[in-house]
Amino acid sequence: MLRLNSLQMRLTALLAVAGLAGALIYAGVTQWPLPQLLQWLRKDLALTIHAPMPLGIYGGMLASLIVLLPLAFWLAGQVMAPVSRLLRALEGAVASYRDGDFSFSIAIDRRDELGELIRMHNALGQTLREQRQHLVQRELLLDTVVQNTPVALVLTDAVGRIAYANIAARHLFHGGRNLVGLDFAELLADTPEALRRAVDSGEDALFTVEMDGGEETFHLSQRAFRLQGRPHRLQLFRRMTRELSRQEVATWKRVIRVISHELNNSLAPISSLAHSGAELARRGDIERLPGVFATIGERARHLHGFIAGYASFAKLPTPQPVAVEWAPFLEGLALHCRYRMATPVPQQPGHFDAVQIEQVLINLIKNAHESGGADDEVTLSLVETASELRIEVADRGPGMSETVLAQALLPFYSTKRSGTGLGLALAREITEAHGGRVTLANREGGGLSVSLRLPLMQAQAQVQVQASTR
Template identity: 35%
Template sequence: MALPRRKSLTTALRRPRFRLDSQQRLALLCLALTLISLATLAHFNLFRLWACIAVLAGALVLWLAISWSLKPLRREILALNLHAQNLQDGSFNTSANQLYVNELAPLASSLSTMSAELRAERASLYQRELLLDTVLQSSPTAFVLTSDNGTVLMCNPAACQLLNRGKNFSGSKLASLNTLNRQLHQALANRQQGLIRLDNNGQSVWHLSVSKFQLNQQQHWLYLLKPLTREIQREELNAWKKLLRVIGHELNNTLAPLSSLAFSGKQIAEQRQQPELTRLFDTVSDRCLHLNQFVQAYINFAKLPPPKITEINWPRLINQLQDQFEFELLGDLPKRPWLADPQQLAQLLVNLLKNADESGSAPEHISLRCIERTDELQLQITDGGGGIAAELMNQVLVPFYSSKPQGSGIGLTLCRDIAEAHGGNISLRNLTRLVDSHDISGLEVTVHLPVTDSTATPTSGPH
C-alpha cells in the first residue's frame, strides 16, 4: 500500500490558516511596538503612568498616521479591483478611475490596454460570427449540427428546405424526420459520405460530408449536403461542346473538298450533257449543304460568346417575337430596367416559343408572362401541348436529346446555357389550366434572370 506524500514545508508556509488584511496588520504592528516600548520602560525602571500614557498615545498617533498615508493606496487598489471585476464580468468598456490612481498607474495602464485589446477581439469575433451566420443562412449547402445522440442543435434554411419542407427542425432527432428521402435517410443514418441522387428533388445530385469534433468538451456531428447538379450539368455541357468542336472541325475538313468535287463534277456532267450525273452531283451538293448547316448549328451552340449586357427594350423585343410566333402577352411588361444580352435573350425566347408552337398547342393557348421579383425577373412561357412525361422531364435539357423526329436536341440546352451565362436558370413543370371551361394541359417553362448591381441604376442602353 502506497503511503501518501508529505507536503513540503514551503507548501505549508504558502497556505496560511488565516489571513489578515492591511488594517489588521497595521494594528498588530502598532501593538507590537507598544509592547516593546512598555517592556523597555519596565527594563530601565521607567515604568510610570505618564510614560505609559505617552507610549499609548504615540502608538495611536502612529497607527492614525500610517492609516492616513495608506488611504490613497487603498483607493487605488479598490479602483483597480473594480476594473478587474468588470473585466471578469465581460465588461470591456470600463477602466479604472484615473483620479484615484497614482502609485499604481503602470498597472492601471496595463489593465486599460488589456481592456482595449479584449474589446477589439470581441468586436472582431462578433463580426466573424455575423459573417459566418450570414454565409450559413444564404448558402445553398445544407448545414446540420447535431449532438452525439443525434439531437439537431443547428440547421440553416437550405437544410430545412431539403430535409423538412422548409420548417425548422432544431431540437428534434435527425433520425426521426419522416420527410426524408429513403436514400438520404439511409445515408444520414449510416453517416455515409459521397454522392446521393434524389430523383424527387430539383437538385437531384448532392454530396454528403460528415465530420466529428469536440465542442465544449462534448462530441458533435456536422453534416454538410452540397448541391452538385448544376456543376455536373455544366461539366457535362462543356464536355459536349468540346466534342462538338472536334467533330465540327473534322466534318468541315471533309465537307469542303466534297462540295468542291461535287461542283466540278456537275460542271463536267453539264458539258458532256449527262443529266443523270448532273442530278447525282446536285444531290451530293444539297446533302453537303444540309450537313454543313447542320454542323454549323451545333458549332454555334458550342461557341456561345459571353453575353453583351445592356438594357432590354421590352416593347421592341416583344414586337420581334410576335412577328415570328403567335402568342398572348399576359400582364404588363417589366417596368424596372433589366440588363441582359438582347440577341441572346431573343434567341432564348424564340427557341421556347418555337417549342411551344411545335408541341401541338393551339396558338391561343400559348402565352408569355413577365413577373418582376425583388431578386429576379421571371419569364414564363406556357403552352397547351399536353406537357412532358414525368420520366422524361430530367432528360429534355440533356444535349442531343429530342422527342421530335427531326429535332436536333440543342434548343432547350441552348436556352439553359444562355440563362446560366446571365447567372440564372430554367425550370420546367407540367401545368393544367382551366380555359373556357376546359382543362388544358401543357408545359410551363420559366426563365429566371437574377437582379444585378447595375440593374437598378443602368448606365447605358436603349429605351
C-alpha cells in the first residue's frame, strides 16, 4: 500500500503538475488568453501589431515546450535534491568504512523510503561499531594473554623477519628488547647449537641447552600458515624443565608403588611360609617341609625375575645395527610368537639391532594376543619408504581410550593388574635408541596398531661407521 509521503506519490504529483502546466500553457498559447490579448492590443489600444500567424498544433507544442523546459528542470531538481544529498552522504560513509572508521552516521530526518534507508544505514553503522569494539577488546585480551604467557612465541614472515614476539621471546633471545623487524636467522646465530638445529629441522623437537648456569630443556613447536594471504611461521618455545622434573618425581613414585606392591606380594607369602615351616619343624612334621620350601623358592624366583626385568630396562645396552636378512629374522620370530604377515617381505635387508628389535616385536605381538581380539587377526606389516622403515603390529581388540593412548608409552604405566608397564616403554626406549619413534593409533573397525618407525639413512650410516672401525 502506497503512503502519501512516499517518493512514488511525490513524483506522481510532480508529474501531474508538470502535465497540467503543459496543457495550460498549450491552451494559453493557442486558445486563450494569448490570441485574445494580442487582438485587444491591436484594436482597443490602436497598437500596430500584426495579426499573429496561427500557431497550429506543432507551433503550440513548441511554444509549450519552450515554457515547460525550465519548469521541468526545476521540478526535477526538487525531486533529485534529497537523493543527491543521500548519495553523497552514503559515498562518504562507504569511504569511512573502507578506512576502518565506523563512527560515520547520516543525520537526515525523513519519513519516506530514503528515511528508511538512512535509518537502516545508521543501524548498520552502530552494529559495525559494536562489533569493532568487541573485536578490539578480544584482540586486547588475546594480546595480553599471549604477551604474558611463559611460552616464548615468535612469528616470522616469508623472508624470515620477526613480525611478532611476546615478552618471553624477547627475554629469551634479545635480553628483553624488541624483536619486531629483526632477522630471526641472524638472531639465532648467537644461540646454542642445539636450539639452532631444532629450529632448522622445521619440526617439533625437544632439546636441552646450557642457560643461567644450568641445563634448561625446551619443547619447540613449529607451524606454517598463511596470514593475510602471505606465508608465516610460528615457533613456540616452552620450558619443560619443571614439567619434566614433576614427571620424573611422578614416575619414581609410580616405580616405588609398583615395586612395593610386587615385593609385598612375594615377601608376605615367603614370611608366612617361613613361619609355617618353622612351626612344622618344631612339631617334627618334616613331610610337609619340602612343599613349603618349594613354594618359598618359587616366590623367590618370581621376585628375582621381576627385579631382573627392571634392571634390564635400566641397563639397556646401546643398539648395534647390522644388515638383517628378513627371511631368517621372521622365521626366528615365528618360533616365539604367532602372527600373520599383512604385507610382502621387503627385498632389501633391514638395518637394526636384531636382538633388541626381536624382543620388542615379541612383547608387542604378545600384547596383541592379550588384547581380546581374534588370534588370526594379529598381523605384522613391513613397509619401506625413502626415509624410514615402518614395522607395524596390529590387532582387532577394543583399542585404547584417548587417556590410555596418551600415557601408554610411559614407563610403569599399565592397565593390566599383573602388568609391569615396561613392554611399550621398552619398545619406545629401543626404538628411540635406533633414532626412530613409536606411534600408537586405534584402527578403523576396532583394534590397535603399534608402529616402529626406524630411519633408513641413519641406520645405514651407523652400519658404515661400524664397518669402517673394524
